[in-house]
Amino acid sequence: MSAKIRLYVEHPLGAGQSIPLEKEQAHYLFGVMRQRLGGAVALFNGFDGEWQAEVTEAGKRGGTLTCVAQSKTLQMPPDLWLIFAPIKKARTDFIVEKAAEMGAARILPVGTDYTNSERIRQDRLQAHAVEAAEQCGGTYVPEVCDLQKLSQLLDHWPDERQLMFCDEAEVGQRRFLEVARGSAGPEGGREAPALGGGTGADRSASEPFGKLSLQPWAILIGPEGGFSDKERKRLHAMAQAHVVSLGPRILRADTAAVAAMTLWQQTLGDW
Amino acid sequence: MSAKIRLYVEHPLGAGQSIPLEKEQAHYLFGVMRQRLGGAVALFNGFDGEWQAEVTEAGKRGGTLTCVAQSKTLQMPPDLWLIFAPIKKARTDFIVEKAAEMGAARILPVGTDYTNSERIRQDRLQAHAVEAAEQCGGTYVPEVCDLQKLSQLLDHWPDERQLMFCDEAEVGQRRFLEVARGSAGPEGGREAPALGGGTGADRSASEPFGKLSLQPWAILIGPEGGFSDKERKRLHAMAQAHVVSLGPRILRADTAAVAAMTLWQQTLGDW
Numbered sequence: 001m002s003a004k005i006r007l008y009v010e011h012p013l014g015a016g017q018s019i020p021l022e023k024e025q026a027h028y029l030f031g032v033m034r035q036r037l038g039g040a041v042a043l044f045n046g047f048d049g050e051w052q053a054e055v056t057e058a059g060k061r062g063g064t065l066t067c068v069a070q071s072k073t074l075q076m077p078p079d080l081w082l083i084f085a086p087i088k089k090a091r092t093d094f095i096v097e098k099a100a101e102m103g104a105a106r107i108l109p110v111g112t113d114y115t116n117s118e119r120i121r122q123d124r125l126q127a128h129a130v131e132a133a134e135q136c137g138g139t140y141v142p143e144v145c146d147l148q149k150l151s152q153l154l155d156h157w158p159d160e161r162q163l164m165f166c167d168e169a170e171v172g173q174r175r176f177l178e179v180a181r182g183s184a185g186p187e188g189g190r191e192a193p194a195l196g197g198g199t200g201a202d203r204s205a206s207e208p209f210g211k212l213s214l215q216p217w218a219i220l221i222g223p224e225g226g227f228s229d230k231e232r233k234r235l236h237a238m239a240q241a242h243v244v245s246l247g248p249r250i251l252r253a254d255t256a257a258v259a260a261m262t263l264w265q266q267t268l269g270d271w
Numbered sequence: 272m273s274a275k276i277r278l279y280v281e282h283p284l285g286a287g288q289s290i291p292l293e294k295e296q297a298h299y300l301f302g303v304m305r306q307r308l309g310g311a312v313a314l315f316n317g318f319d320g321e322w323q324a325e326v327t328e329a330g331k332r333g334g335t336l337t338c339v340a341q342s343k344t345l346q347m348p349p350d351l352w353l354i355f356a357p358i359k360k361a362r363t364d365f366i367v368e369k370a371a372e373m374g375a376a377r378i379l380p381v382g383t384d385y386t387n388s389e390r391i392r393q394d395r396l397q398a399h400a401v402e403a404a405e406q407c408g409g410t411y412v413p414e415v416c417d418l419q420k421l422s423q424l425l426d427h428w429p430d431e432r433q434l435m436f437c438d439e440a441e442v443g444q445r446r447f448l449e450v451a452r453g454s455a456g457p458e459g460g461r462e463a464p465a466l467g468g469g470t471g472a473d474r475s476a477s478e479p480f481g482k483l484s485l486q487p488w489a490i491l492i493g494p495e496g497g498f499s500d501k502e503r504k505r506l507h508a509m510a511q512a513h514v515v516s517l518g519p520r521i522l523r524a525d526t527a528a529v530a531a532m533t534l535w536q537q538t539l540g541d542w
Contacts, residue, residue, distance in 0.1 A: 101526050136520040175542060247542040249407040255372050258529040263537060271518040
């Protein structure tokens with residue numbers, strides 16, 4: 001049976017490997033979770049998959065876990081960035097948590113023309129991402145970057161990274177499925193198999209997303225105050241940008257982040 | 272120009288119609304939002320669409336708005352229920368807010384075998400749904416039902432209502448797109464058009480979802496403690512149930528609610 005407690009550690013994992021616990025981890029395991037010698041804990045470090053480990057030393061200020069057997073291989077998320085403009089603390093926390101659960105590889109808070117250059121606590125947000133990864137059974141923790149200006153991020157935008165750009169001004173206009181298909185280019189021109197009998201169960205495997213499915217992507221969630229005209233013009237002019245609608249209602253930033261990642265994961269990602 | 276302030280009122284709306292304000296609404300409009308005589312407010316009541324109105328009387332304890340012109344017709348959401356097991360207060364509030372934004376018609380909190388029969392404040396949750404509808408530009412407020420037992424809800428389950436059942440035990444197994452296609456029955460057996468050139472922009476219009484797209488639906492989000500074996504067996508035995516996976520990671524209930532509604536809205540709903 002696999003352990004119910006999952007811990008992220010910054011230490012190599014492997015058969016027989018001992019992992020020293022830091023004070024906080026020991027407090028959590030032995031104080032809060034009441035683990036004792038022989039107790040089972042699942043560990044992951046973002047590199048070596050998930051390992052079942054046993055408590056082999058328990059103290060007030062430390063302890064040791066020993067790896068027993070690997071329970072999951074490393075599952076890297078697809079190369080997807082989530083870019084968003086932080087506003088209120090609680091919603092920013094939620095967006096980071098959701099991005100980790102939904103399988104973003106990197107989380108990038110940005111300042112935009114209409115958001116005050118609100119400070120963020122990068123270390124606190126990173127801790128949220130760790131907690132979400134522990135909770136959701138993932139074997140990878142997305143990196144939370146420091147706050148940067150959207151304009152600077154776009155100044156150094158990588159050529160091949162596609163951008164799903166959720167623009168409130170496009171409410172109800174363009175569905176992601178059609179965007180991913182319609183922009184697929186010549187490589188996407190394979191003929192789809194004819195469907196009969198209403199089964200079509202593996203049709204998705206042959207959907208003509210072409211090269212878009214092989215490229216790195218980013219999702220940009222509009223700030224609650226909207227983009228400025230200058231920002232909107234610049235984004236629309238980018239060759240990598242794909243404007244996508246998230247339905248007829250205006251979604252809050254945290255709702256939009258989950259909805260956009262769902263569309264992406266279902267269409268091009270690991271769902 | 273349309274008003275930035277949107278208010279839900281329980282009063283008929285129409286050209287020249289006067290709407291008396293309650294004390295709380297007057298406080299919000301004149302105290303908090305600093306509106307004065309002649310100020311613009313958008314109104315909706317769940318029946319008459321959205322109307323632009325003008326402040327024609329302003330006082331400390333009341334006031335009057337007068338409808339000028341209709342700015343949106345009524346947009347009813349698709350007949351989709353969201354069923355979930357409330358746990359912590361903040362996450363329950365979020366789920367109700369998200370369900371309103373995402374376009375659920377009705378929100379049903381349920382007690383399950385593994386959730387304590389936590390009380391809910393139906394009136395508070397309904398107020399959250401109103402606020403979310405005001406915020407997202409919708410013209411409809413979903414009804415929040417009182418807490419009931421899942422087993423009782425299933426005892427009286429309507430024959431024709433399909434159920435999208437998000438089971439953590441099915442992590443990474445069944446994608447909603449295939450579920451909606453594969454279960455479409457004989458009516459769903461139309462032949463899909465062959466796709467060429469990678470455009471296929473209106474292919475979605477002919478996707479063979481058949482009768483499933485014409486029926487009422489419900490989404491059931493698993494409680495954080497999971498379903499009991501008894502519940503799982505009963506759900507799997509229902510003719511209306513369609514088990515759906517939400518990807519390889521385990522999502523929290525509020526994340527799962529948004530992700531499931533996104534899949535449904537994109538495939539069968541109003542996106």
